[in-house]
Amino acid sequence: MTTVLLVLVTIMATVVWWLFRQTINVKPWVERRPGSELQGDVAFSLPSVKVGLWVFLAVATSLFALLISAYYMRMAGADWTTLAVPQGLWLNTGALILSSVAMQWTRVSARRGQINGVRSGLIAAGVFTFCFLAGQLWVWQQLSASGYFAAANPANAFFYLLTALHGLHILGGLWVWVRTTAKVARGAEVGAVRLSVELCTTYWHYLLLVWLVLFTLLLTTPPRQNSCSPDNFAVCGPTR
Amino acid sequence: MSYVAHDETDFARPAEIEEMELYHPKTFIGKYIWSQDAKVIGVQYSITAIAVGLVALVLSGLMRLQLGFPHTFSFINPSNYLQFVTMHGMIMVVYLLTALFLGGFGNYLIPLMIGARDMVFPYVNMISYWIYLFAVLLLMASFFVPGGSTGAGWTMYPPQAILDGTPGAQWGIILMLVSLAFFIIGFTMGGLNYVVTVLQARTRGMTMMRLPLTIWGIFMATVLALLAFPALFVSCIMMTLDQALGTSFFLPALVSKGQLLDHNGGSPVLFQHLFWFFGHPEVYIVALPAFGIVSDLISVHARKNIFGYRMMVWAILIIGGLSFVVWAHHMYVSGMNPYFGFFFATTTLIIAVPTALKVYNWVLTLWRGDIHFTVPMLFAIGFIFTFVNGGLTGLFLGNVPIDIPLSKTMFVVAHFHMVMAVSPVLVVFGAIYHWYPKVTGRMLNDSMGKFHFWVTFIGSYAIYYPMHYLGFLGVPRRYYAVENIDFIPQSAHSLNVAITVAALIVGAVQVVFLYNLVWSYFKGKPSGDNPWQATTMEWQTAHTPPTHGNFGKELPVVYRWAYDYSVPGAQTDFIPQNQPPSKSTGGNEAKSQ
Ligand code: HEM
Numbered sequence: 001m002t003t004v005l006l007v008l009v010t011i012m013a014t015v016v017w018w019l020f021r022q023t024i025n026v027k028p029w030v031e032r033r034p035g036s037e038l039q040g041d042v043a044f045s046l047p048s049v050k051v052g053l054w055v056f057l058a059v060a061t062s063l064f065a066l067l068i069s070a071y072y073m074r075m076a077g078a079d080w081t082t083l084a085v086p087q088g089l090w091l092n093t094g095a096l097i098l099s100s101v102a103m104q105w106t107r108v109s110a111r112r113g114q115i116n117g118v119r120s121g122l123i124a125a126g127v128f129t130f131c132f133l134a135g136q137l138w139v140w141q142q143l144s145a146s147g148y149f150a151a152a153n154p155a156n157a158f159f160y161l162l163t164a165l166h167g168l169h170i171l172g173g174l175w176v177w178v179r180t181t182a183k184v185a186r187g188a189e190v191g192a193v194r195l196s197v198e199l200c201t202t203y204w205h206y207l208l209l210v211w212l213v214l215f216t217l218l219l220t221t222p223p224r225q226n227s228c229s230p231d232n233f234a235v236c237g238p239t240r
Numbered sequence: 241m242s243y244v245a246h247d248e249t250d251f252a253r254p255a256e257i258e259e260m261e262l263y264h265p266k267t268f269i270g271k272y273i274w275s276q277d278a279k280v281i282g283v284q285y286s287i288t289a290i291a292v293g294l295v296a297l298v299l300s301g302l303m304r305l306q307l308g309f310p311h312t313f314s315f316i317n318p319s320n321y322l323q324f325v326t327m328h329g330m331i332m333v334v335y336l337l338t339a340l341f342l343g344g345f346g347n348y349l350i351p352l353m354i355g356a357r358d359m360v361f362p363y364v365n366m367i368s369y370w371i372y373l374f375a376v377l378l379l380m381a382s383f384f385v386p387g388g389s390t391g392a393g394w395t396m397y398p399p400q401a402i403l404d405g406t407p408g409a410q411w412g413i414i415l416m417l418v419s420l421a422f423f424i425i426g427f428t429m430g431g432l433n434y435v436v437t438v439l440q441a442r443t444r445g446m447t448m449m450r451l452p453l454t455i456w457g458i459f460m461a462t463v464l465a466l467l468a469f470p471a472l473f474v475s476c477i478m479m480t481l482d483q484a485l486g487t488s489f490f491l492p493a494l495v496s497k498g499q500l501l502d503h504n505g506g507s508p509v510l511f512q513h514l515f516w517f518f519g520h521p522e523v524y525i526v527a528l529p530a531f532g533i534v535s536d537l538i539s540v541h542a543r544k545n546i547f548g549y550r551m552m553v554w555a556i557l558i559i560g561g562l563s564f565v566v567w568a569h570h571m572y573v574s575g576m577n578p579y580f581g582f583f584f585a586t587t588t589l590i591i592a593v594p595t596a597l598k599v600y601n602w603v604l605t606l607w608r609g610d611i612h613f614t615v616p617m618l619f620a621i622g623f624i625f626t627f628v629n630g631g632l633t634g635l636f637l638g639n640v641p642i643d644i645p646l647s648k649t650m651f652v653v654a655h656f657h658m659v660m661a662v663s664p665v666l667v668v669f670g671a672i673y674h675w676y677p678k679v680t681g682r683m684l685n686d687s688m689g690k691f692h693f694w695v696t697f698i699g700s701y702a703i704y705y706p707m708h709y710l711g712f713l714g715v716p717r718r719y720y721a722v723e724n725i726d727f728i729p730q731s732a733h734s735l736n737v738a739i740t741v742a743a744l745i746v747g748a749v750q751v752v753f754l755y756n757l758v759w760s761y762f763k764g765k766p767s768g769d770n771p772w773q774a775t776t777m778e779w780q781t782a783h784t785p786p787t788h789g790n791f792g793k794e795l796p797v798v799y800r801w802a803y804d805y806s807v808p809g810a811q812t813d814f815i816p817q818n819q820p821p822s823k824s825t826g827g828n829e830a831k832s833q
């Protein structure tokens with residue numbers, strides 16, 4: 001639970017810090033015309049969808065941090081066997097990195113107003129993302145073919161769970177990607193898609209980051225966790 | 241200081257906020273069913289939540305009947321009893337209170353109170369409601385599947401939740417888990433809306449520190465919910481996998497009905513951590529909106545500014561932050577490391593400080609106020625009493641040595657009903673009496689309201705006060721019948737009968753309330769735009785009920801906080817937030833907080 005606490009402390013600290021800036025030293029009972037030096041008179045200068053996206057990323061961060069905490073706690077169990085990380089994941093990671101790069105390229109093109117760059121960038125990003133998802137499915141298949149389906153051992157179960165949730169988030173992103181790409185294909189101006197492109201880029205980078213964290217987690221899990229000792233009976237329970 | 245009417249040049253230019261594009265419904269269905277108007281969505285949420293709440297109320301009546309008169313009702317067997325307990329608890333906490341405070345009041349009040357036309361993402365908002373409805377239907381469906389609904393308790397602890405022998409271990413629990421997952425997805429959609437709307441769509445002059453406390457409460461509760469619900473989401477998915485695919489996230493190796501199960505090595509305590517990581521903030525998810533609403537009700541109906549507004553806001557922030565580090569006070573008996581217990585007992589007691597601050601501030605607001613004993617005010621005062629009561633027993637239970645003998649007894653049931661059932665429900669009622677005129681344009685009937693209040697308030701005490709005592713005696717919770725146990729005297733049984741009678745009366749009186757809602761809709765006294773003479777923006781709309789877009793052609797401009805009641809020298813005893821300041825008063829700086 002330490003991971004999740006750290007993450008949440010960071011998120012809450014950001015929230016509270018921002019609110020504090022809004023609230024400290026303000027005397028709300030003093031009537032004032034708006035537009036004077038009042039703090040917090042206006043909203044963020046970002047478009048609301050961007051704020052919405054950042055709030056959503058905070059929620060997703062909480063979700064993944066909780067899963068990682070659970071992973072660590074479960075690792076202390078006596079039956080833990082660490083997953084032999086499938087080599088295919090390296091390829092998939094490469095594809096995801098490329099998709100993120102392509103997205104970044106799209107964003108730069110969108111900033112410069114080059115619709116051609118936006119078009120090819122979006123398509124490249126989409127293709128790499130699909131490669132990533134297909135690659136993940138392929139790794140799943142390999143694992144289950146060699147007899148490691150979810151129930152085989154806890155590390156496998158976590159592997160399926162983590163990759164599935166990460167993949168679902170990517171699917172959600174692809175939905176926005178499809179709509180944006182369709183707009184571009186129908187000949188939209190750069191200005192009409194710039195915001196969507198920026199949102200997608202942020203989201204892609206975020207999911208890449210999450211994936212890198214998860215992948216590192218899988219790679220760095222020690223081969224075999226020791227079994228319960230009196231020190232960590234918080235996890236193992238008093239009986240064992 | 242004298243108050244002089246403003247002159248025209250004092251108006252600030254109208255809003256420079258970007259106008260949002262409103263969605264324009266054409267048909268009846270577009271307007272009231274597939275509506276993207278936050279007000280309609282709020283009402284849809286409220287009606288759905290109250291409807292499932294009634295199911296939960298009926299279940300509690302059945303439980304009380306069984307406890308008061310064991311051996312009388314052949315249709316309640318031990319499994320049924322557990323199912324009733326479980327469904328009652330889960331529905332009340334999640335599907336009624338959370339949905340009503342955030343989905344119902346949040347949707348209705350946020351745009352109106354901050355001076356916005358609608359939520360910032362109306363389409364997502366609409367989807368949020370429909371997913372919620374779907375989650376409710378899934379949950380209700382679990383009554384009818386083979387094996388019935390789950391009887392695992394609202395905490396759904398594994399391993400028993402998915403082992404044979406627990407009612408609904410096959411279908412019921414899965415439906416419950418899946419329904420919760422959908423609820424969370426739907427809620428996240430709505431929650432993003434509430435947060436971003438408060439951040440982005442405030443009208444000109446509506447600074448964060450001019451927000452009414454209702455909005456602060458709902459805002460912070462939503463932040464908590466957005467961060468805490470993922471914990472429930474994760475545990476729901478993991479338990480579903482344990483049940484359906486045979487994984488071992490939570491299930492240790494065990495023998496059930498003489499058979500060794502396939503599971504191995506899972507950790508039930510892990511589930512408890514995840515569950516309570518959500519579960520404790522959940523208490524504040526229903527409490528913070530209640531705190532906020534009560535602050536406003538008290539201020540309006542005592543015609544006084546809220547005492548210590550800034551302190552109230554900070555208390556909300558601090559409570560919100562702390563509520564994430566107290567979860568394991570629900571797990572003192574789980575066998576976790578005793579040092580954890582020490583840590584969590586300390587944080588639990590610390591959280592009482594900002595909470596107590598709020599109580600003092602409410603009382604100080606009432607102090608020498610011009611108190612109007614309207615129905616909303618009665619409920620607000622009732623809340624303060626009840627909340628203090630439940631809070632005090634909470635201090636007891638927060639200490640490990642006291643909690644250990646009392647946990648799993650009726651004392652706990654009495655405690656949490658006082659603090660998170662009766663208290664927020666009193667606020668819900670108060671809020672409905674307060675805002676019903678805005679929603680419908682008619683007042684709720686006053687006599688029926690007062691009757692409803694007194695019976696509910698006194699009745700709740702009749703139910704839960706004696707229950708503390710049963711807990712001291714050691715009467716366990718979640719027990720179908722307690723018989724032939726030496727340490728429980730016969731008199732405890734008479735007490736149970738009395739509690740049941742009180743519970744049935746309280747339950748029955750809610751019918752009066754429902755009748756009032758319907759009757760007043762057609763026959764109630766027309767309310768006008770601002771029946772309570774309140775300052776906040778929802779009462780300053782041009783129409784009541786507010787039309788689509790809330791504020792006519794131009795968004796209002798806000799010049800002052802929400803609590804200008806009984807300002808010395810002013811003509812009326814309230815000054816609406818959008819009334820421009822007058823030169824000669826130059827602000828009411830001199831007024832103390
Ligand atoms: C007339 C009103 C109510 C009555 C008579 C009532 C009665 C009861 C009873 C008899 C139990 C079971 C005790 C046991 O055997 O363990 C119970 C449990 C519970 N109630 Fe209520 N209740 C009422 C309202 C509420 C409300 C408004 C909430 C909302 C928070 C609530 C939340 C719960 C919870 C969370 C449980 C625990 C369920 C479990 O043990 O899994 N109740 N209630």
Ligand SMILES: [Cu+2]
Pocket residue numbers: 519520523566567569570
């Ligand atoms: Cu708690």
